[in-house]
Amino acid sequence: DIQMTQSPSSLSASVGDRVTITCRASQSISSYLNWYQQKPGKAPKLLIYAASSLQSGVPSRFSGSGSGTDFTLTISSLQPEDFATYYCQQSYSSITFGQGTRLEIK
Amino acid sequence: EVQLVESGGGLVQPGGSLRLSCAASGFTFSSYEMNWVRQAPGKGLEWVSYISSSGSTIYYADSVKGRFTISRDNAKNSLYLQMNSLRAEDTAVYYCARGHYYDSSGYYYDYWGQGTLVTVSS
Numbered sequence: 001d002i003q004m005t006q007s008p009s010s011l012s013a014s015v016g017d018r019v020t021i022t023c024r025a026s027q028s029i030s031s032y033l034n035w036y037q038q039k040p041g042k043a044p045k046l047l048i049y050a051a052s053s054l055q056s057g058v059p060s061r062f063s064g065s066g067s068g069t070d071f072t073l074t075i076s077s078l079q080p081e082d083f084a085t086y087y088c089q090q091s092y093s094s095i096t097f098g099q100g101t102r103l104e105i106k
Numbered sequence: 107e108v109q110l111v112e113s114g115g116g117l118v119q120p121g122g123s124l125r126l127s128c129a130a131s132g133f134t135f136s137s138y139e140m141n142w143v144r145q146a147p148g149k150g151l152e153w154v155s156y157i158s159s160s161g162s163t164i165y166y167a168d169s170v171k172g173r174f175t176i177s178r179d180n181a182k183n184s185l186y187l188q189m190n191s192l193r194a195e196d197t198a199v200y201y202c203a204r205g206h207y208y209d210s211s212g213y214y215y216d217y218w219g220q221g222t223l224v225t226v227s228s
Binding site: 030031032034036042043044045046049050055087089091092093094095096097098099100 | 150151152153156165201208209211212213214215216218219220221
């Protein structure tokens with residue numbers, strides 16, 4: 001199975017900060033990498049698919065990059081509603097998720 | 107508006123059974139693959155099972171293979187998960203999620219239900 005490792009596991013930041021979350025695959029997954037946002041008690045929401053394609057309706061401050069084994073999710077200017085947990089997910093071979101990155105208010 | 111509404115969760119003893127349902131609306135259910143994804147309390151997401159739009163192709167995670175059965179009724183716009191031989195480690199919120207292939211290996215979940223909690227405990 002392909003293992004997905006996110007870093008950091010948690011992160012404190014302030015409104016307006018630029019934030020980057022990293023996801024590393026245990027083997028190459030080409031660009032088959034998606035990002036989700038989950039708020040407490042809610043279902044996950046798709047943000048980015050195919051490593052860098054923005055899902056319809058998602059604000060442009062969210063962006064994704066990477067290919068092969070290393071990927072990043074960047075939030076260019078944090079807004080209050082962005083404090084949540086973020087998950088990466090690969091679909092190259094079966095489906096696996098990263099363990100999540102909790103983004104908290106500093 | 108796409109809506110997915112799960113039901114059927116609850117408290118069950120180890121070794122017991124439970125059947126989850128997911129009622130879909132706002133889209134042509136019979137045209138989409140569907141999935142179950144679960145999340146143990148305070149933990150991350152785990153894919154559980156996949157079913158193709160027609161129901162002819164089914165996959166399971168190794169952790170549930172032989173114990174869980176996914177099915178769908180396109181006439182009723184409904185997805186199901188029959189869970190047998192339940193274990194404590196199956197305790198989780200179970201989400202129904204619509205899937206989409208954008209490429210031969212590119213697959214994402216674009217709509218999710220609110221989830222239903224399954225607790226396996228004596």
